[in-house]
Amino acid sequence: MTAVEPTLLQAFVHNSSGKTRLYIFGTMAALLIIGALFSESLCPYDPYLQNLDIALEQPSAAHIFGTDRYGRDMLSRVIAGSRTSIFSTFLLVAIITTLGTAIGVFCGWARGRADNILMRVSDLCLAFPGLVFALAVAGVLGGGLHNAILALAAISWPKYARIARSQTLSVRETAYLKAARLAGCSTSRLILRHILPNIAGPILVTATLDVGTMMMELAGLSFLGLGAKPPTPEWGSMMSETRGLLQTIPWAVFAPGVAIFLAVMVFNLLGDAIRDYLDPKMRVKS
Amino acid sequence: MTPILQIQNLKKIFSRDGQSDFTAVDDVSFDMVPGECLGLIGESGSGKSTVANMIVRLLAPSGGRISLDGEDVTDADVRAICRKVQMVFQSPQESFDPRRTLGDGIGESLLTAGRPAAEAREEVARLLESVGLSPDFASRYPHEVSGGQCQRAAIARALAIEPKLLICDEATSALDVTVQAEIVALLSHLMRGHGMACLFICHDIALAQGFCDRLLVMYRGKIVEEGTPDEVIQSPKQEYTKMLIDSVL
């Protein structure tokens, strides 16, 4: 079965048209988001409710993913954790996309000295190992989900700045931008009406692909105790809480792990589908 | 009569990293009277587009002076002069924003001039008709029309603010010969209707001969020959011009 599944998946990923995949993975991502939004009503049990009588229970019909050491239902905690994990990732991706794009467009448009300085700063950030920086931020500002988001945002924007800058540099040389300048457009109109819409594609694709990466990085920080704090259900910290019991109750680590894996995969596949769909060569075919 | 365009000792030097500076336009001077059609011809790389871009201030000159309609615009901003001079570019499809409709592109200069959107829409329809396109082209995207239709739309865009001078930078070079003839006919019809001057840049001396009142021949950044089309073609003074003529006639 394990041998069949990847091949089927691969065949599907490579053969189906861009639009079909866009719809399928778009729907899956939408379901995840809606699920996270209404996670409270989806939980079969209260994710915070402790009941030591049923602690460390094996998966059963009543508790599909078993229970943790406090007797909390793992399925409920995984579902409740989706809200923290998914929305904090979205917040992080939104921050780095906006900040990076703003800086990149500014650099590509203004060029000169400011561009040089900002690009050196971004080189510095790119060269810095993310986790080490996050640890340093956590050391200075303290742990917690907000600081984890800030730390990751502070070093993750340069990717977007580089894409936005190079795209802005190429759009500003196009004939349509010259025509727009000759139509009397102000700088803000040129940027908002002509540059941003034309550079949005690659940025959107990168952002979607980054949802997976950032979800893992945030979960990683939480796993190290630098992100979400117990008892808040969050996938990374749930794995961390239960990792000592990996030998005795593997399902307690398994459940949040599978959740991270699925969410990351859905957003990565969606990013790929958006990229293929926006690729002009693909578009001509369809 | 005040010249519509006056260019004195215009110069453009490009500094290229790691290499010596390159003089793309070297001491170019010429005048244009209102309503005149002046052809600027020369092989690719001779500096024609650089001259055009300096006139509309998409490029800053390295030296010399430019006056439009009696007003010195050497240091002016594009937004200040675009009400007097407009340009039609070589590749029509690339001169329209791929994410916006032709109507958006044609009406943009009206909106930036403060005209209400409804009025601009009506004006766009009228402009499209004046270049021989039906008003429903306003809702099409550049990739949904042919090169000739797109160039007509580009001409409509240039005419929107009724410029006194229209610069056509190889506006017909990317088109088929039959479409080329249609566009040239449209341009000469519009020039007569609007009393507009036209700086017609092209590398094809035969095409310019039939359309222009006067020709300038440019070679390696300098103007090497000037005269009426007949003068230039019948008795070229320069070897280079002879070569240009021989290559097409």
Ligand SMILES: Nc1ncnc2c1ncn2[C@@H]1O[C@H](COP(=O)(O)OP(=O)(O)O)[C@@H](O)[C@H]1O
């Ligand atoms: N931005 C630029 N930087 C450096 N060199 C340029 C630039 N623009 C044009 N040139 C050079 O200037 C010369 C004239 O170019 P151009 O005016 O486009 O010629 P034409 O329109 O007559 O074909 C060419 O040799 C070209 O390589």
Ligand SMILES: [Mg+2]
């Ligand atoms: Mg040119």
